[in-house]
Amino acid sequence: MVKGSGVGRPRASGAAANRPDARQAVLDAAGELFTGAGYAATTTRAIAERAGLRQASLYYHFPAKEDILAALLAETVRPSLALAARLVAESAPVAVRLWALAYADIGLLGGARHNLGALYLLPEVGSPNLARFRTERAELKESYGRLVAAAGVAPSAVGIRTDLVFGLVESIAVVRRDDPGLDVEAHVREGADGVVRLVGLPQPSDELRAEARALLATLTD
Known part of the structure; x- marks a missing residue:
């Protein structure tokens, strides 16, 4: 990838x-x-x-150099943010939608030409000029939260589960940094499975994965 x-x-x-x-x-x-x-x-x-x-x-x-950073960071979040909006509005089972979003999002971060997710740790990300990126990233996280809530997680635990899910998705940047030879596709698949399990849903089946991939194909054509 x-x-x-x-x-x-x-x-x-x-x-x-x-x-x-x-x-x-x-x-x-x-x-x-x-x-x-x-x-x-x-x-x-x-x-x-x-x-x-x-x-x-x-x-x-x-x-300015910071403008380049802003453009690179936008590439890591905007495609997933657009996809998330469509998945939240879909009527497919929540496990299918959550798996699809995680699969696409982890794949975006893991399969990019450069490991841009690692840039999230830069202190410069807190700059006022990067406020739009931070807002878009927060909106993406909120979309995950909506799917987490739709999965039946108790309201008091939705925030924590969303933090865990979002952390798992973005962790591919650290894994990729430490293992340049990473099998990205295997990590993406296992990561999406892990996201579904984190919210208390059953282990995804081959049928669920196939349904999620089919849904992604219809939404990204």
């Missing part, structure tokens, strides 16, 4: 910097450097060089 990264692109400036892939080149380069060398140690000059752009061209797309 994890793709190799390409480096060494020719430098670009002017009109070339406006190409649709120039912005993505910056994000790819920054993702690699932020998760490798570290956010604080990475300069915009280093990002531009890795992306094959002049530094001024990088600023055309991102005025």
Whole structure:
């Protein structure tokens, strides 16, 4: 699921910097450097060089390094947030919907080109400029909470169970950091199973997993 990264692109400036892939080149380069060398140690000059752009061209797309971080973090939450809204509104059994959301969400974090979930631990995530990311992440967690409550968890325990579920989902970033050779697909499947069990529902069957995957296919086409 994890793709190799390409480096060494020719430098670009002017009109070339406006190409649709120039912005993505910056994000790819920054993702690699932020998760490798570290956010604080990475300069915009280093990002531009890795992306094959002049530094001024990088600023055309991102005025500041923090803007790049914000864009990378958005990639880790917005697809799952959109999916969660649709799953919450679906009428399928809650176990199916919860498994589907966890499977897709863990897969997004685990299968991305770079381990962007590890960036959640950066102190810079508390910056006022990253308030939108924090809000969207909180909204995603709230969607999990709605499914947890729908699973019949006692109201007094919904918050705790949601914390546990959300922690399990995001833990793939730490596991992936510690085990670069991680079998992502196996972890995603087991993680989704674990989320369902955490809320007190039965161990997912092959039939439930198949139903959840079919539901995901209809919602992500």
